[in-house]
Amino acid sequence: MISQRTKQYFWLIGINLFISTFTFGGGYVVVPMVRKYFVSRKKLFSEDELVDMASIAQSSPGAIAINLSTLSGYRVAGRTGATVSCIAAIFPSFVILACISTFYAAFAANPLISAVLRGMQASVAALIVDFVVDICSRIIKERCLLLTLMIPAAFLASFMFEIHVAIILSLCCFVCIARVWLRARRQI
Template sequence: MICQKTKLCIWLLGINLFISTFTFGGGYVVVPMIRKYFVSRKKLFSEDELVDMAAIAQSSPGAIAINLSTLAGFRVAGMTGAVISCIAAVIPSLVILVFISMFYVAFAANPLISAVLKGMQAGVAALIVDFVVDMCSMVIKERSLLLTLMIPTAFLANFILEINVAIILAVCCFLCIVRVWVNERRQKKWGNY
């Protein structure tokens, strides 16, 4: 009889192979898929934990999709789950790239392949918009004026003023650190009374 952890590892292998095979467009597209299978269906961790993992995956070096899959696997089944999830997230892309590189000349000139790739771009855009809407709604639920105003301010700073994204991220991180520090000071102050 197969133990529970072995079943979970087999499930991690299968689901990460599936997610990696059918998500085109990068790491942000993986988030809704992980939400669907890990949070909504299996209830292996919460929505808040997913947001935390997505933030860590985004700020860590490497591909967001692989980082997030690895973190989800680690959260579910420890180091074994992390290794299985990481390998499963890499295999489909590796196989597809090897196949495409073997027939690159034929693929590059084929109008049908070009049309399929254009269609995939539209699907990726829709998934990214869905992710942004979900993230914004979670920020608004915090009921923090600072966090809520950061969303349009960051957008305007990049889109209108063309400020580098790294600078925007650094300023937002600094403001959030100051916010946490101020809140902790307030709690300590009120805790003494």
């Protein structure tokens, strides 16, 4: 008889293999898939927890998709869940890259594969826009002028003034930490 915990590990392996295999375009594309399977279908954590995990995954070193799958696995089944989720998320990319590197000349010259990759770029852009809209709407719902103004300020800093994203992210983190610290001091 297979225990409930073991079934959970197998589900994590299967779902992370599936998500990693069929999502192209980076970590932001994984977020809607995690939302669909972990939040909407299984209700393993809330939408707010997903946004928090996506923020942590983005600001942590490494690939966002791997970080998010690891955090999701940890949230669902602890350290073992994090481990199996991380391995399952890495495995399809490893296999695909090994195949592509082996047959690179054939892939590079094939017009059908080039057309498929261009089509994927369009769908990736749509998923990223969906994720950005979701995050912006959550920030605006906070009804904090500072956080709301951070959205256009970060965009302008990157797009108009070409300030490095790491600097923008660091400044935003500093402002948010200062905001939390000041709020905590006021409550004392």
